[in-house]
Amino acid sequence: MPIKGIPIPSVARNGVGAFVKPCYKITIQYCNWGGSSNGVRQLLSNGKLNNLALENREIMFNIVKQKGHPRLTFHYNNDSVKEIECRNNTDGEILKKLKEYSQNSGNKLFKYNHKVLSINDSVRGIWSPMHIPKEHRHKI
Amino acid sequence: MLRQVIKRTAAKNISLVRTSGYVASRSYHVTKFDSRLKTEYQLLTDYSSYKHTIYTHRLPESTAEQCPLLIALHSRLNLPKEYQLSTLSQALNMQQFGSDGLANNFGLSTLGKNLLSYYTCEYLVMQYPRLPMAVHNTAVDAYMGKLTLAEIGKSWGIEVDTVSKLQHFLSQEPEAMKYGRLRFQLEEEKNTVKEDGVYELSQVEMESVDTNNEFIPKEIEAYASAVQAVIGGLYTHVGENATKAFIHDHILSRKLPVDKMFQFSKPTRELVRLCDKLGFTDPVELRLIAETGRLSAHAVYVAGAFVGKEKLGEGVGSSLKEAKTRAVVNALMGYYLYSPIDQDGNEPKLPSEAGYVFEEASVGGGDVAI
Structure with a gap:
């Protein structure tokens, strides 16, 4: 055989063709008695959570009644799970957290000190000192 | 591994000994009686009276509508309204003749696989x-292989049941x-405790396990067949154009590192x-364009x-040979990765x-033999 193929998987580019929201499930755990769950209980009763769920139909909302402090759990499609404490928060603060983390990619946050992060090769190419005319080349 | 191999050969020997009495019937396409099909017959020799009495049905749409997972998946994939939730549920069912008697995704997944391979090959060619x-085969695998x-x-956020x-x-x-949820495990498998790490197959x-000693877990196969079945279901509900758009959006939009897929054995001879x-x-010649630090x-x-x-190609290396x-x-x-473009x-x-016109440039010259 002259040429063999090296099996390399293709790389996902979410948003180039279709966009699939990375956050697919949110679990809201609250207590029906404790004072730290006041905000969540308000959110459930005043219909704001219903509106959020209707706006984000691609996310499944799972409401769990359990004793203890309230907690938001976000499930992402890269197998990561983020657990957020929301004890003693008002309904507005919890709504803000829900919106923030439902738009998250699920990756860990990191600092990147360069201008571009890309999986593509540079369009310009890389400058080479060997391709300038011979008389202008640097001589050692 | 070795133990397994020994075990298997031992088992084979036994079966050889056992079947030696029935030489005439020994063949690899003997019909096996599948008790799950619940076959009934009036006379053993009257083949026309054979009937499978297994009862499979589709999930009622009203039941499927009560499943938030299905509704979320439907809108996450931006599927059209005509795409029924019961079809989506069927696409996630891989169980053969399961106890619940629901139709599985075998047909949908076969349909989806054929559509996928057609549009992938068309696009690549x-x-x-x-x-x-x-x-080409490796590239097709990179787009629509099981992994x-x-x-x-x-x-897509599909969960395993x-x-x-x-x-x-x-x-x-x-x-x-x-x-x-994606249903492929048997009830007994669900009850067994699984630990992470090395385990015996x-x-x-x-x-x-295939000839390359590669093993694809059942979960991977189930996920792959579910994706194929979702595509097959789209075709049955809304037809070819929407399916093609879906395949282009979800599968062919992925980045294919085709330039890293070549493994040459004798490149110079091939050129x-x-x-x-x-x-x-003119003959092929390899010439030195520039050099620096030969003695360093x-x-x-x-x-x-x-x-x-x-000049056909150029390369930089730390030795002349490289x-x-x-x-x-x-x-x-440069030759193999040529990609034709139209006048604009x-x-x-x-x-x-629509409006496709055949052009000579889109036909390759075939492989080179060395």
Whole structure:
């Protein structure tokens, strides 16, 4: 055989063709008695959570009644799970957290000190000192 | 592993001894009686009276509508309204003749697989008409191989149904929830405790190990078949154009590192043969374009592959041999990865699109033999 193929998987580019929201499930755990769950209980009763769920139909909302402090759990499609404490928060603060983390990619946050992060090769190419005319080349 | 092999050979020997009495009936396509089909007959010899009495039905749409997982998946994939939730649920069912008697995704997944392979091949052939056969197959696999499809299935947020009937009952979970999960495990498998790490393959799993000693877990296969079945379901509900758009959006939009898929054994010989085939009269020559630090520890050479005055490829290396090989490989890649464009510089139209016109450039010259 002259040429063999090296099996390399293709790389996902979410948003180039279709966009699939990375956050697919949110679990809201609250207590029906404790004072730290006041905000969540308000959110459930005043219909704001219903509106959020209707706006984000691609996310499944799972409401769990359990004793203890309230907690938001976000499930992402890269197998990561983020657990957020929301004890003693008002309904507005919890709504803000829900919106923030439902738009998250699920990756860990990191600092990147360069201008571009890309999986593509540079369009310009890389400058080479060997391709300038011979008389202008640097001589050692 | 070795123990397994020994076990298997031992088992084979026994079966050989046992079947030696029935030489006439020994063949590899003996019909096996599948008790799950619940076959009934009036007379054993009257084959026309044979009937499978297994009862499979589709999930009622009203039950599927009660499953939030299905509704979420439907809108996450932006599926059209005509796409029924019961079809989506069927696409996630991989169980053969399961106890619940629901129709499985076998037909949908076969349909989806064929559509996928058609549109993937069409796209690849039009994009890279000169791709050698081996690399073309690898590229098709990179787009729609089981591992890739499983990755896509996971990114769609499909969950595996690992909850056994007992746990289901104890957690007071609504009945409809399980219809939105990927069902492929048997009830016994769900109850066994699994630990992470190394584990011994079962007899059934050992048989699925292929000749390259590669093993694809059942979960990966289930995810892949679910993705194929979702595509098949889209075709049955809304037809070909929407399915094609879906495949282009979800699968062909992925980045394909096709330039990393080539493994040359004798590149220089191949380039010479290729130039011969293309009818170039001048011989292939490898020339040194530039060099620096020949006597130092870190020399850099730039070599080029030329035919007459035309430069076919160029390569940089730390030795003359490396630079030469890179130049030759670069020239070969330049030929194989040629991608035709139309007069306006756009990608050419695909044969399945309206207004497609055949062009000579979209037909490759075939592989080179060395």
